[in-house]
Structure formats: structure tokens, C-alpha cells
Amino acid sequence: MNSMDSIPDPTVVQKCLGLLNLENYRDPFMDHKAHKLFSGHVITMAVEGMLMKHECLWDLSENLRSKEEFQDLLHLESIHESSINRKLQKLPTGLLQETAYRIFNQIDQSLKHQPGFENLGKLAPVDSSQFSLPSKAGEWAYATRQNNGVKLHLCLVVADEETYYPGKTVFSTTGVDDKEVATELIIDQDVTYIYDRGYISYPLYSDLIKRKLKFVARVKANSKLTIVSKNKIGDEPNIVLDAEVQVKHPKTDEMISFRLVEFLDEESKKYRVVTNRRDLTASEIAEIYRQRWKIELFFKWIKQHLKLVRFYSFAKEAVWNQLWLGMIAYGLCELVKIHTNSDKSVWRILQTLRHYWGDPWDDFMKAMFRKPSKTSKGRRKKGKPGRPRKHPKKMKTIQIIHQ
Numbered sequence: 355m356n357s358m359d360s361i362p363d364p365t366v367v368q369k370c371l372g373l374l375n376l377e378n379y380r381d382p383f384m385d386h387k388a389h390k391l392f393s394g395h396v397i398t399m400a401v402e403g404m405l406m407k408h409e410c411l412w413d414l415s416e417n418l419r420s421k422e423e424f425q426d427l428l429h430l431e432s433i434h435e436s437s438i439n440r441k442l443q444k445l446p447t448g449l450l451q452e453t454a455y456r457i458f459n460q461i462d463q464s465l466k467h468q469p470g471f472e473n474l475g476k477l478a479p480v481d482s483s484q485f486s487l488p489s490k491a492g493e494w495a496y497a498t499r500q501n502n503g504v505k506l507h508l509c510l511v512v513a514d515e516e517t518y519y520p521g522k523t524v525f526s527t528t529g530v531d532d533k534e535v536a537t538e539l540i541i542d543q544d545v546t547y548i549y550d551r552g553y554i555s556y557p558l559y560s561d562l563i564k565r566k567l568k569f570v571a572r573v574k575a576n577s578k579l580t581i582v583s584k585n586k587i588g589d590e591p592n593i594v595l596d597a598e599v600q601v602k603h604p605k606t607d608e609m610i611s612f613r614l615v616e617f618l619d620e621e622s623k624k625y626r627v628v629t630n631r632r633d634l635t636a637s638e639i640a641e642i643y644r645q646r647w648k649i650e651l652f653f654k655w656i657k658q659h660l661k662l663v664r665f666y667s668f669a670k671e672a673v674w675n676q677l678w679l680g681m682i683a684y685g686l687c688e689l690v691k692i693h694t695n696s697d698k699s700v701w702r703i704l705q706t707l708r709h710y711w712g713d714p715w716d717d718f719m720k721a722m723f724r725k726p727s728k729t730s731k732g733r734r735k736k737g738k739p740g741r742p743r744k745h746p747k748k749m750k751t752i753q754i755i756h757q
Contacts, residue, residue: 363714365423366707370405371398373689374453374682377428384444395428396441397450397679404661404683406708411435411442411666423712443672450678454523457685461519464692468513471645473638477512478521478545479646480553482532483653485677491668497528504673505530509539509547510649516699518648519688521545525677533558546570546631548646556601560610563630570629570642577601577626579614587636592618596636599628615639656684659704696722 364372371377379394402424403414415435418424425431470476482505487495492502505528511521521541526534532552540547540562547562549571562569573579578601585596595616600609612628617640619625627643634642657663662680665673687700687707696703703722710718 363716365712366710366715366718367402367421367423367712368427369715370686370690370707371402371427373457373686373693374398374401376453379449381446381449384446390430391433391437391441393441393445393449395430395433396438396445397453397682398428399438400442400666400676400679401683401686403666404680405686405704406711407659407661409661409664411438414438414666421712439667439672442667442675443669445671445675447671447674447678450675450682454520454678454681454685457682457689458520461685461688461692462511462521465513465517465519468517470513471641473634474546474642474645476543476545477548477642477645477648478509478541478543479512479548479649480507480509480536480539481550481646481649481653482507482552483657484528485662485665487665487668487673494670495527495529495673501528503528504677505532506653506677507532507535507539508649508652509541510652511541511543511545512645512648518652519685520652520681523681525674537561540567546642548643550646556603556610557605559612559628559630560603560608563610563612568629568631570627570631570639572625572627572643575624575626579628581614582611585613585636590635590637592640593636594618594624613639619644655701656680659701660684694719694722698722 374397376394377398379392379397380388381393385392399414399418403417406417408414408417412435415433415438418428418430419432484503484505487502487504489502495502495504497503505526507524507526508520509522510518512518521543522539524535524538533555536549536553536555536558546568547570549569551572551574553571554573559569559571579599580601582598582600585598587593587596593615595614597614598611599614600611602608603610612630613632614626614628615636616624616626617636625640625643627639629639631639631642660680660683662676665676667673667676687704690707691698691700691703698706706718706721710721
């Protein structure tokens, strides 16, 4: 018998979480006297909990006790939820940050060959999203009487319509203004940064121009921009204005020059954006700003599909750690997409992972690439003949008593 035949096919949970390579990690300081629960155990359990959307620390504990394949991965049969909570607060945040960026870098390297959007290149919307904390347990992140919470500040790399991943991440309490961390979110890539009105800062735009970094930023309707000249608008029906403008730097009084584009969306709402990209048409500049919506989709994704709306622990260090763990969990989904060479969405991949979590990896791969059993487009509805109804259909009150 071939020796390879004796090697069992790894389960999905073993294969997926094995990408972290942290299941047996021992921190030289925190785990010095630990005999059972190591840092790698808690990291792996917490990431698994977010992927599977476990609700609380008890779920993490009971999941380990009930899943033999998970016990085999961690070489751990059981652990109490209180032990997980204590360790979660003491995890080295630097290790989690390093792990997240290692995963993001793997994703980035795998997608280097992608040119990005035609003519536009790769885009990088910048924005933040808030996570609320309880009034008492979240006092360490106090902002107002009604608001304790933390922020995830993010620069998202958008490679194409379906592919986007974190490029740079900063966490803060909600009391920190977005503009205060804007320069921390600049990545050394050939991308075009996209900013919403929360990042209106002419010193920031000036710095980007001096560093020869491309950007598109929305400004207010009453921004005091001096029009120097107007560019000719071609056959672009949604473009209102394309002009060269200047504004005075608030600190140095030097004049900052850039391009202003005003355009209308599908609902005729007007947008004003400034940019230093003069190699594109006004419609292409408008399309770059429209792609800012991808970062809103990302925030919605991690809040809906991962365990990041309610935290396992509200202690300060535990909250920072859980935010990094959430980013790691998302990165794992992207890595699975890349490693399987799948054209499915990241959400569909996560759904499939959940269904086959304890099954052999080969079964998961068969499910990922299973051909649809139904090839027809189904029965098509036929339109009713005659003229369209001018007035709404009148309805009568329906009275039903169900016993």
C-alpha cells in the first residue's frame, strides 16, 4: 500500500484554520507558565467562532468539547469559558496585527497580476465604521452619554468589481476624528485613494499631491474653490462641471491646485469631487468615486457575516484583539477563495465553509465546483396583454377568522 494512502484527508476546519499556522503557538512571555491553554489555542478558537458566528464564550467552549476534529487540530479536549475570557484579554495585540497583515500581504501578492479597473487602475477607498459598546462595560471608550464605542479606520484595496481586501487598518475610540488618522492609512501602492466628506482636509490633499499619490475626494457644495479655468465637457450627460481650481492652504497660505468635477447620480443628486488625476475623463473620475461604495459593502459584510456586532468580551484589550481577529477571519475567507481558484463570492465561500466545516476537504472542493443540476432558466412569466393600468387596483377588506 502506498504510504500516502494512510494520510487522512484533512477536514475543512483543519485545512482552513491551518492557514493561520498558530494553533500551537506559545507566547514566550504570556504562556511561560501555561500548562493547557496557549495563545495559539485562543486565537484559533476565536477566529473559528467568528467564521461560524458563535454567540458567546460558552459557545466557543462547548464547540471545542463537541467537535473531535477541532480537538485534533488544537490537541486540546476542553477548556472553560472563563479561561478563554482571561486569555482573550491578554493576547499580544501585536501578534494579531502581524498575523492580519501577513494574510493581507498574501492576498495582495496573489492579486498583483490584476491590473485593476480599465483605465482607472486599482482603487483604495478610505473610511471608518463604528462598533458600539455597553454604557458601563464600555466606559473606557466613552464619547457621549449615548455613545461608547470604537472605530475601524480602513484603507480598502479594490482590485476589480468582485475583489477587494484590507490594505491598512487602524483602530480607535469613536472620539477620534477620521482626519486624525488619514495619513496612517496611506499604503505604498499604485492606487487612487477615495475620500468622502468626513476626510475634507486641504493639507491632506496637498500632501498627497507632493508625494505624487493619486486621489479623488468629495467636497462640500459650499467649498470655497476658485475656478481658474473650465475644461470642455464632451458627450458626458451626467457631468455638470469639469474645471481647474485653486484653494489656499489654511496653514501656509500657499495655493493648492487640483481638478474639480461635478456630476449627477441616477437620482440627479449632485456630487463635487476634487482630484489630481488629469489623465481621465470627467465620467471616469465620477466612476472612481462611485466605487467608494465598496468600502461600505465591506463594513456591512464583516458586521453581518462575522461575529463582530456583539463582542465576546468588552475589556479594552479584548476589544482591540477581537477587531483584529475579525479582520483575520475575513482574510482567511479571501485566502480560501484564492487557494481554491474559485469565482464564487466571498460570502458564498463562507456559507459553503459553514456547511462542510467538519467534513473532509475533498467534499468541500466538490461542493465548490459542483455543476448546477438545473440548466434551464425555468418557466418564464408571460406579460398580460392590453394597456397598462392607469389607476391603482382597488382592494376590499379581507376578513378571515382562523380557528
